[in-house]
Amino acid sequence: MTTAKYQTWIDRWRGSNDPVGACVQATNAMVAEFPERTRVRRHVFGPRCPVTGWPHWWCETDDGDLVDPSASQFPAIFDYVAIDESAPEPTGKCMECGDYCYDTSGACSPACLASLNTYYNGIIADAGMLSPLNTKEIPDG
C-alpha cells in the first residue's frame, strides 16, 4: 500500500524523471528521503514478462509494505517475486535459448555454446572467411 506521502514523492520525482529503466535511481532517491524504506531487488511479472519476470528494484519496510517508485514504467504488474540474493548475478541472456548466463560467453550452457559455435562457424564458412584459399567471388553491389 502506497501511503500519501510516498505517492506525493513519486509524483514529484516523475515530474522530472523518466521511470523507464530507472528503478535503481528511483529507489536510491527514495531511501535517501525515507530511511524507513529498504531497497529490494527481485523480479516483477507482467504482460511483457509473464514467465521469467523482469529484474527490478523497489522499496519495502521491515514488515513487507511495498512502494515501487518506478512502477509506472510497466503497463501492469501481476506480481513481485523474490530472487535468491546469494545466487550469482547474471551477466546477460543466452543468445541460443534466452536463459540467464553467468559468464561472458553469451551462452548459458556448454550445449548452447556448442550450438552457437556451430551456427556462427557455418556463417563464417559460408562467407569463405576461414579459408586462405578462398576462390569464391564476391558479387558487386
Ligand SMILES: [Zn+2]
Ligand atoms: Zn542457453
